[in-house]
Amino acid sequence: MKNNNKGFTLIELLAVIVILAVIALIATPLIMNVINNARENASKDAAYGYIDAVEKSMVEGLYANPDSTLPTTVTDSTISVKGTKPQNVSLTITSGAVTGGYITVNGFSWSVDANGKLTKKAS
Numbered sequence: 001m002k003n004n005n006k007g008f009t010l011i012e013l014l015a016v017i018v019i020l021a022v023i024a025l026i027a028t029p030l031i032m033n034v035i036n037n038a039r040e041n042a043s044k045d046a047a048y049g050y051i052d053a054v055e056k057s058m059v060e061g062l063y064a065n066p067d068s069t070l071p072t073t074v075t076d077s078t079i080s081v082k083g084t085k086p087q088n089v090s091l092t093i094t095s096g097a098v099t100g101g102y103i104t105v106n107g108f109s110w111s112v113d114a115n116g117k118l119t120k121k122a123s
Contacts, residue, residue, distance in 0.1 A: 039106065039108075040108055040120070042106065043105045043106040043107070043108035043110075044105075044108070044110065044118055044120075046083065046084035046086075046105045046106065047086065047103045047105045047108075047110050047118055048118065049083055049084070050081060050083065050084070050085075050086055050089070050103060050105070051091065051098045051103070051112065051116060051118075053079075053081035053082075053083065054074050054079055054081065054091060054093075054098060055096060055097055055098060057079055057081065058070055058071075058093060058096040058097075059096055062096060070093060070095070070096055071093055072092065072093050072094070073090065073091065073092055073093060073101075074089065074090070074091040074093060074098075074101075075089060075090055075091075076088065076089055084105055084106070086103050086104055086105045087104045087105065087106075087107075088102075088103070088104040088109075089101070089102070089103045089104070090102055090103075091103065091112060092112075097116065098112055098116050099112075099114050099116070100112055100113065100114060102121065103118075108120065109121040
């Protein structure tokens, strides 16, 4: 009688599991880094969107009432715009443009320079 066993041995199965575990250990930090970078970039985009909305709001207010005086600072309660609302914001306005301050969106804090460029604040 011929003994024809087909299948994998326990050692072969364990070797495959070990290889998959090593791959998972290597890939997990890389994937988490990609996810964190995506969250940071989404926060930065939301901050730029808020700054753009503030500037547009200033222009619309001046257009609607040319004799009005533009505010020189914007805080959380100063202006309401659609979209992602910052947790904390203090922006300096000069001639209707954002020229400084800081903004915190989704846990990431950003400094705003004189040109309206965002720089991540150290945590």
